[in-house]
Amino acid sequence: MGNDLRMSDLVFEVRGLTKVYRSGEVEVRALAGVDLTLQPGELVVMLGPSGSGKSTLLNILGGLDHATAGTVRFREHDLTALDDAGLTAYRRNHVGFVFQFYNLIPALTARENVALVTEIARAPMTPEAALDIVGLGARMDHFPSQLSGGEQQRVAIARAIAKRPDVLLCDEPTGALDSKTGVRVLEALMRINKELATTTALITHNAAIREIAHRTFYFGDGRITSVEINKARKAPSEISW
Amino acid sequence: MRTLDRKMLRDLRRMWAQALAIALVIAGGAATFVLASGAYRSLDETRIAYYERYRFGDIFAEIKRAPRSVGEQIKGIDGVAVADFRILHYAVLDVANLVEPATGQVVSVPERIDGQQNRLHLRAGRLPEFDRSDEVVVNEAFAKANRLRSGDTFRALLNGKLCTLRIVGIALSPEFIYAIGPGDLVPDDRRFAVIWMAERALAGILDLEGAFNAVSIRLLRGANPEQVMKTLDAVLERYGGTGAFTRKDQFSHAFLDAELAQLAAMRRVIPPIFLLVSAFLINMILTRAIGLEREQIGLLKAIGYGPLTIAMHYIKLVIAITGIGIVIGFIMGAWLGQGVTRLYAEFFHFPFLIFRNDASTYAIAGAVSVASAVAGALRAVAQVLRLAPAVAMQPPAPPRYNRGLASHIHARLPLSQMTIMSLRHMARWPMRAAVTVLGIALASGLLITALLSFDSVESMVNVAFFKIDRQHATVGFNDPQNMRAIDSVRQLPGVLRAEPFRTVPVRLRNGHRVRRLSISGKPADMDLSRILDANLRPQGLPSQGLVIDTRVAELLHVSRGDVVEVEVLEGKRVQRRVIVSDIVTSYLGLSAFMGLEALADLLDEGPRVSGAHIAYDVLQERALFDAIKSTPVVSSIGLQKRSISRFRSTIKQNIDYMVTVYVALAVIIAFGVVYNSARIQLSEHAREIASLRVLGFTRNEVSRILLTELAIVLLIAVPLGWLIGYGFGWLLIQAFSSDLYRVPFTIERATYAKASLVVIAAALVSALIVRRRVNRLDLVSVLKARD
Structure with a gap:
């Protein structure tokens, strides 16, 4: 992971990214000029207090939201220039999401929640394979209401990775989980990052998690305040909180 | 099967109660449409075939x-x-x-x-x-x-x-x-x-x-x-x-024609209203129901589903619900239609029956239902799709409330915080509240429309038999007799009063407009069979000129003071021009009146009579009837008491078949609407209610938020429903008129009350169901699930 990589080898290249929310009379500057690059196979952690802009950045990287100003390049595509249909295609073909509250469809079983994605992806793995990776092969036919929080989050991860995405974006994937369950979820994420070389960005409040990352971005007031390179990554089981 | 379709089926199963309620509203609209048109078409076809096979004269x-x-x-x-x-x-x-x-x-x-x-x-x-x-x-x-x-x-x-x-x-x-x-x-x-x-x-x-x-x-x-x-x-x-x-x-x-025309009138007015109202209601219900799917729509978009696929998913759901409704409606409509047709056929003594309905009836009912449902779904989905997925997946931002009206009321009245919440909800989403109000009002309007036929017929009976024709009986002679015949009628046992009348078949003509009817000649001192003015007050006959009823005046395009041509169809067949000296109210047949002397002058003959209206002593009825059975000059006798009861039973029976069915369907629609409104309201407030419960509010207290809102909605919807019912009713009565009888436009207070009671009952039942749901609300999961 040197700095001698050519531009086109970058997964993301973000320049001067700004996002302003207007809610009634209030104007909220969620991002105030963010620059960053992500490289293939990299696992980064984004740390920072609530409202520091991490989620907004992740949403824009994932094509879930539009930027107010600045550019976001994914490989050779300018995401900020894409229309709704373009963003949909981008999400469908390249991005896997994991949300803090899992966002599973309650009416579908674990397997079906994953199938929801594999049915529209270009070269997906089978739902069963994806669930095996997160260690849920035995509980595939359970509905979300029959699964624990950790299990639900692993289903969400299986759903995100089943399409073999280029990038995996996780917003507080362990935020609603106890530490033991959280470790299992992180193990699943690391395994995917390693085995599939999926570029992974992970938002957390939990500073301990930075130890599994290649790099850590610190956020404050809509800006990246510092970047830390992790020389000696730990396994999830070695960290605790 | 695609996973998305599986989700659709599971959603359908999960929301079965609500889906069924929606389906019933659709079924109500479609059934009315199919039933009315089926009954009419079948009777019409049967009549045509009967005439043809048995060679009815032209x-x-x-x-x-x-x-x-x-x-x-x-x-x-x-x-x-x-x-x-x-x-x-x-x-x-x-x-x-x-x-x-x-x-x-x-x-x-x-x-x-x-x-x-x-x-x-x-x-x-x-x-x-x-x-x-x-x-x-x-x-x-x-x-x-x-x-x-x-x-x-x-x-x-x-x-x-x-x-x-x-x-x-x-x-x-x-x-x-x-x-x-x-x-x-x-x-x-x-x-x-x-x-x-x-x-x-x-x-x-x-x-x-x-x-x-x-x-x-x-x-x-x-x-x-x-x-x-x-x-x-x-x-x-x-x-x-x-x-x-x-x-x-x-x-x-x-008569048969008038009956069929009336059926046709009901078919033209009531079913389209039902269908359109149910279409509007499902549109409203589905828009809100799908609005609640905001997060799932956001998620589907987030994981890469395109807007078309997502829209199709909900359209399928809506079509499934609508389809169930349409199928129920068609089966119900066809079945009720056949039932009603059979009852009519029995009443008309048809030797056989032909059931018929137009495919286009089914097509229209189906298409209108599906289109409005799909439009409702699309509107809701489009609203969510316009949001970026990141936003859609978040619970909606706290809406902006104003202190507004509710606070002003609050300052004056000791309202609880709950009431204030309800009022603010409604003030915040005035359109949503207005649509709910309109929906419930439309449902009660339908009820009034269906019920008012009873009132109007009763009011017509009242005028026709207790204000206009008050005689006990009417005796008719085979041929016109001279005045002495009246004396012999007076001498019949028990006769208290006998008023002569003369009826003459004529053609009345004004330019190219012609009507065949009878002129009734009446004595100046008439008291049994009378003539009423527009305000239903008795009036006398002028010594000259012709008095006609409003229907004849409309048909011939004449008004008071105009001249019409009278062509007498018996005796010397004289033709004269006569002035229309007055226009009066009558609900039965086509009436034209003249004074007995004026009529004799017109006919160019001495005073002669066709029969007499009589009042008699009821105690001597038997003796009177026996005498009439052997009085050669009398060729017919009409008994008023029998006429009233026969009239009530016949006309009402006729309307009853149809109206009972309409009322039942209106009740179903009313329940469907109120229940759905209450359920959607609950879903929209689930999070808020759970939060309040967590804060320590009792179930009673939180239920009050919902119930207060429902009560306020009802309070506005009920009187609005009266207005709408009045309007629909007026339309219906206009279509009801025929040459044989007109129905005055009357709505009794009891009818308004009944319609409102049905709606209120529906609201109470819905409130109980909602209350049970509040009791079962899983606080933690509601809060965790972020709406």
């Missing part, structure tokens, strides 16, 4: 007496296909076990009946032998009403002779689908008989050998009836013709 004429030889001349008239010559006569009947005198219309049956018009459909027995004057066939309704069978006898006063007649057959005839006695307004099967007798025998009794007094004609295809009638009238004039008439003026046909 043109009819009655005369005093014409020799058979004239028949050849009539057959030769251009456009005539077949002409039958027969004898018609009214007779007073004395039937065993029937206290009141009955009236019979005697019709001759020729020796050879092949090729004959107005053929009989024999239900039992046989036709009378051609030379037997004691054998008759009677109409089925009369036989049934009096429990008469083949072999039974009754007595008839024919041409002053008391004859004993034996029933040899029981029949139906296309001429007497509606069998109505003279002086009656509706069929009275016990007291009116159609009696078919061998022609030769009847001619013998009436001294009409070698002659006839009635003509029935079937036209060639494409013949001009006006031209045929004109020629026919010219031929028959010297034999005492009273003017030829078409089916339109044939009693049975006219």
Whole structure:
């Protein structure tokens, strides 16, 4: 992971990214000029207090939201220039999401929640394979209401990775989980990052998690305040909180 | 199966109660549409087929007496296909076990009946032998009403002779689908008989050998009836013709036509209203129901589903729900339609029934339902799709509230925080609240529309029988008599008062507008049978000129002071121009009145009378009836008391079939709407309610938020529903008018109350269900699940 990589080898290249929310009379500057690059196979952690802009950045990287100003390049595509249909295609073909509250469809079983994605992806793995990776092969036919929080989050991860995405974006994937369950979820994420070389960005409040990352971005007031390179990554089981 | 489709099916199963409620609203609209059109089409087709198979005549004429030889001349008239010559006569009947005198219309049956018009459909027995004057066939309704069978006898006063007649057959005839006695307004099967007798025998009794007094004609295809009638009238004039008439003026046909026209009117007004209202309601319900799917739509978008796929997913869901509703509606509509048709067919004595409905009816009902449902779904999905997925997946931002009106009220009234919350909700989403209010108001408007026919008919009965025609009975003479005949009526036992009247068949003409009707001549001191002005106050007759009712005035386009042409259709057949001196209210038939003297002047004859309206001492009723049965001059008697009860039962029965069904469907729609509104409201507030419960509010307290909102909605919706019902009702009553009767537009307070009670009951039931849901609310999961 040197700095001698050519531009086109970058997964993301973000320049001067700004996002302003207007809610009634209030104007909220969620991002105030963010620059960053992500490289293939990299696992980064984004740390920072609530409202520091991490989620907004992740949403824009994932094509879930539009930027107010600045550019976001994914490989050779300018995401900020894409229309709704373009963003949909981008999400469908390249991005896997994991949300803090899992966002599973309650009416579908674990397997079906994953199938929801594999049915529209270009070269997906089978739902069963994806669930095996997160260690849920035995509980595939359970509905979300029959699964624990950790299990639900692993289903969400299986759903995100089943399409073999280029990038995996996780917003507080362990935020609603106890530490033991959280470790299992992180193990699943690391395994995917390693085995599939999926570029992974992970938002957390939990500073301990930075130890599994290649790099850590610190956020404050809509800006990246510092970047830390992790020389000696730990396994999830070695960290605790 | 695609996973998304599986989700759709599971969603459907999860929301089955709500889906069923929506489906029922759709079913209500579709069923009304299918049922009304099916009943109408079936009856119409059956009538057409009945007329065709039994060769119902096209043109009819009655005369005093014409020799058979004239028949050849009539057959030769251009456009005539077949002409039958027969004898018609009214007779007073004395039937065993029937206290009141009955009236019979005697019709001759020729020796050879092949090729004959107005053929009989024999239900039992046989036709009378051609030379037997004691054998008759009677109409089925009369036989049934009096429990008469083949072999039974009754007595008839024919041409002053008391004859004993034996029933040899029981029949139906296309001429007497509606069998109505003279002086009656509706069929009275016990007291009116159609009696078919061998022609030769009847001619013998009436001294009409070698002659006839009635003509029935079937036209060639494409013949001009006006031209045929004109020629026919010219031929028959010297034999005492009273003017030829078409089916339109044939009693049975006219009544049947009016009934069908009324069914058609209800079909034109009520079902489209039902269908459109249900379409609006499902649109409203589905928009909100799918609005609640905001997060799932956001997620589907986030993981890469395109807007079309997502929209299709919800369209499928909505079509599934609508489809269930349409299928229920079609089955219900077809089944109810057949039921209603059968009831009508029984009432009309059709010998057979043809069920028919237009495919287009089903197509329209289905298309309107699906389109409005899909539009509702699309609107909701589009609203969510416009949001970026990141935003859609978040719970909606806290809406901006104003202190606004609720706070002002709060400052003055000691309202609880809960009430304030409800008021602010409504003020925050005025459109949403307005649509709910409108939905519930429309449902109660439908109820009022369906119920008001009862009120209007009752008010019509009240005016027609207790304000206009107040006599106990009306006796009719076979031929106009001089004034002395009234004296003999006065001398009948128990008669307290006898008011003479004269009826004369005429054609009234104003330019090209013509109507055939009767002018009634009335005495100046009329008190039993009266005339009412527009404000329903009794008024007298002017010494000169013609008084007509509003319907005639409309039909002829005349108003007070205009001149109309009167063509008398009997006697000297005078033609005069007469001034319309007044226009009055009447709900039954087409009426025209003149003073007795003025009418005699017009006819250029001395004072003569056609009959008398009488009031009698009820204690002497039996003696009076016995006397009438043997009074030669009296040919018919109409009993007012019987008429009122028959009228109520007949007209109401007729409307009842339909209206009962409409009311039931309106109730279903009302329940569906209120229940759905309450359920959606609960879903929209689930998070808030859970938060309050977590804060320590009791179930009662949080339920009050929902119930208060529902109560406020009802409070506005109920009076609005009255207004809407009034409007729909007015539309319906306009379509209801026919020449035979008009229905005044009346809505009783009780009707408003009933409609509102149904809606309130629906609200209470819904509230109970919602309350149970509040009890079962899983606090933690609701809060965690982020809406």
